[in-house]
Amino acid sequence: QKEVEQDPGPLSVPEGAIVSLNCTYSNSAFQYFMWYRQYSRKGPELLMYTYSSGNKEDGRFTAQVDKSSKYISLFIRDSQPSDSATYLCAMPDRGSTLGRLYFGRGTQLTVWP
Amino acid sequence: DVKVTQSSRYLVKRTGEKVFLECVQDMDHENMFWYRQDPGLGLRLIYFSYDVKMKEKGDIPEGYSVSREKKERFSLILESASTNQTSMYLCASISVYTEAFFGQGTRLTVV
Numbered sequence: 001q002k003e004v005e006q007d008p009g010p011l012s013v014p015e016g017a018i019v020s021l022n023c024t025y026s027n028s029a030f031q032y033f034m035w036y037r038q039y040s041r042k043g044p045e046l047l048m049y050t051y052s053s054g055n056k057e058d059g060r061f062t063a064q065v066d067k068s069s070k071y072i073s074l075f076i077r078d079s080q081p082s083d084s085a086t087y088l089c090a091m092p093d094r095g096s097t098l099g100r101l102y103f104g105r106g107t108q109l110t111v112w113p
Numbered sequence: 114d115v116k117v118t119q120s121s122r123y124l125v126k127r128t129g130e131k132v133f134l135e136c137v138q139d140m141d142h143e144n145m146f147w148y149r150q151d152p153g154l155g156l157r158l159i160y161f162s163y164d165v166k167m168k169e170k171g172d173i174p175e176g177y178s179v180s181r182e183k184k185e186r187f188s189l190i191l192e193s194a195s196t197n198q199t200s201m202y203l204c205a206s207i208s209v210y211t212e213a214f215f216g217q218g219t220r221l222t223v224v
Contacts, residue, residue, distance in 0.1 A: 008153060032211065043117075043203055043215030044156075088156070092211035101146075101205075101213055105155030 003027055006089055006104025015113050019076040023089035023104045026070065030091040030102075033065050035074045038086045038106065047087070048074070079111045116140075117206050119216035126223050132191040134219050136204030142214075144207040145187040146171075147179065149200040150218075156203065162187055194223045 006023045013019055021035075032051050036044035048063045050056045050072075056063045062075040076083055088106040120135035138145065146161040148171075158171030160179040168179050176198060180188045191198055199222050205213040 006155075008155075034212070036213075041218070041220075043205075043218050044213070045215070046212055049210075049212065090213070100158070100161065101207070101211060103156045105153070 003102040004089060004091060004104045006107060008105045008107060010108040010110065012110045012112065013079055015079060015081060015111055017079050017111070019079050019083070019109060019111075021074040021076075021087050021089075021107050021109070023072050024070055025072070025091055025102075027091070027093075027102075028067075028070065030093075032092050033063070033072050034090040034092070034101075035061075035063060036088040036090055036103075038088060040085075044086075044088055081111050081113050084110045117204060117214050117216040119202075119204050119219050121219050122217060124219060124221045126191075126194050126221065128195060128223055130191075130194045130223075132194050132221065132223075134189040134191075134202055134204075134221070136187045136189070136206075136216055137185055138187075138206035138214070139185065140206055140208070140214065141184065142206040142208055143184070145181070146205045146207065146213070147177075147187065147189045148203045148205065149173070150203055151200050159189065191221075194221075196223050199223045 035047045037047045038044040050063045053067045060077045064073040086106040086108045089104040093100045117138045147159045148156040162168045162181040178190045202219045204216040
């Protein structure tokens with residue numbers, strides 16, 4: 001079983017839609033949860049970083065963590081064509097001094113005008 | 114502005130060639146990683162390094178080696194390139210808060 005599972009999509013929505021992206025994980029020791037955004041032909045960039053359960057909001061983006069279910073989500077409100085990208089969830093192994101990050105496979109999102 | 118720079122955006126190499134991919138970071142990070150990214154497979158860890166001259170195998174190290182002679186530079190070496198190593202290669206530098214800063218990627222084609 002992979003450490004982090006993520007549906008690769010692709011996901012295609014109209015502009016203005018609410019988008020929900022999800023990941024599940026198997027290691028209950030994970031405490032930090034990240035979402036990266038990767039535009040075509042670019043490297044991933046950190047979008048949001050959360051710790052423990054609950055919600056974190058940043059503009060149109062909301063990250064949600066449910067540790068009891070080992071399930072994390074990223075919601076995008078009022079989606080825009082500029083949100084079209086691949087979104088990857090990631091979880092660091094903070095128990096290791098090596099700081100390894102475990103990534104989901106990424107979900108490819110297209111927002112059409 | 115923090116930066117991770119990979120030496121090439123696009124490379125075309127012949128089967129059997131020895132290939133060097135270079136990565137330089139300017140953030141004084143200890144940890145650096147090499148991934149390859151393929152459609153449907155996501156990011157797969159090849160090698161990582163947590164200090165100068167220190168390295169650890171990732172999940173898919175076969176056919177690759179690495180070199181870290183200086184803290185800011187982490188090189189990935191394909192000993193004898195094969196067509197199944199055609200991929201996007203991404204270098205990352207990791208902060209103490211485990212945030213990863215990625216380079217722009219090198220798209221390698223082996224013919």
